[in-house]
Amino acid sequence: MDVAILGATGLVGQMFVRLLENHPWFKIERLVASERSKGKKYKDIAEWPSGDIGEMEVEGLGDFLKDPDVDLVFSALPSSIAGEVEEKLAEKTPVFSNASSHRYEEDVPIIVPEVNGDQLKLIEVQQEQRGWEGFIVTNPNCSTAILVLSLKVLSEFELKKVNVVTMQAISGAGFKGLSALQIFDNVIPYIGKEEWKIENESRKILGLDFEISAVTTRVPVSHGHTEAVFVELGQDTTVEELRRAFESFDPLRDLKLPSYAKPIVYKEIPQPKLHRELGKGMSVTVGKLGKINEKMFKYVILGHNLVRGAAGGSILNAELTYRKKVI
Incomplete structure (x- = not known):
């Protein structure tokens, strides 16, 4: 299938290109x-590309919209412009979006394939209501994408309450994010709208009504979001039983998706520098699992924010949709 990548020069856009460069199903x-990148060779904007992709000429968004002749689109556009652009494209073409513009609309699914792949059925509702031939599927905020994998496991033990504190990498702020002077020797306990996104996206993805509260911080780490999670469960269980549940969670194993990796890996002390690349960035690491009282537990989870939390998650969504013959 021929694909286009929108926002191809940003951090997430470049990760889309990197992950799709030799993809067996999707061809860039x-x-x-x-417009400022229009006409430039991709290798002159992104440092790493070589070969055919490096030689490709970047198109301006306006020109592309005049003739978007591809089988599907991956969108890494800023949310400020993604909404209208993605709707126009979805009239004819499937759009897999990393932007937040459409996440909270009732007929647009926020998909994490291991968690709620069945919600792809909303595509039919969306197409019928909007009269589209294509559709929009979103992936969640990067911190949410990492968190809900673990919460899906815990939902089997009757999830009641979640408190989470995130320690998020600098790359989550994009190229125009924090300067080195702001983040050096510092922790910044504010990321605009992030706490609201985690709280609301988690409930929508899991399809559960539970109490959740988040505090988000930016820390001096290049890639990899770490999250300290405290949960209250409705069922009695043990640390050993929860660890077995985390380690055995693997719902996509038999689907043979190109981007598949075991979704959760247990390591006693998760660290970005050591563990963010597990499963080529698609695996998240759970560790420091402990019991607070009969119903309350704590743990740490870590994931690569640009791969599992962004481009890789969106590509996995497209692969699942392709495998289910929706596209």
Whole structure:
């Protein structure tokens, strides 16, 4: 299938290109960015590309929209412009979006394949209500994407309450994010709208009504979001039983998806520098699992924010949709 990547010069856009470069199902045909990148070779904007992709010429978004002749689109556009653009494209073409513009609309699924792949059935509702031939599927905020994998496991033990504190990497803020002077020797306990996103996206993805509260911080780490999680469960269980549940969780194992990796790996002390690349960035690491009282537990989870939390998650969504013959 021929694909286009919108926002191809940003951090997430470049990760899309990296992950799709030799993909067996999806072939990059068009790289799309802002007008200031129009006409430049991709290798002159992103440092790592070589070969055919490096030689590809970047298109301006306006030109692409005049003739978006591809089988599907991956969108890494800023949310400020993604909404209208993605709706226009979805009239004819499937759009897999990393932007937040459509996540909270009732007929648009936020998908984490291991957690709620069955919600792809909303595509039919969306197409019928909007008269589209294509559709929009979103993936969640990066911290949410990492968190809900573990919460899906815990939902089997009757999830009642979640408190989470995130320690998020600098790359989560994009190229225009924090300066080195702001983040050096510092922790910044504010990321705009992030706490609201975690709280609301988690409930929508899991389809559960539970209490959840988040505190988000930015820390001086390049890649990899770490989260300290405290949960209250409705069922009596043990640390050993929860650890076995985490380690055995593997719902996509038999689907043979190209981006598949074991979703949860247990390591006693998760660390970005050591564990963010597990499963080529698609595995998240759970550790420091402990019991607070009969119903309350705590643990740490870590995931690569640009892979599992962004481009890789969106590609996995497209692969699952392709495997289910929706596209």
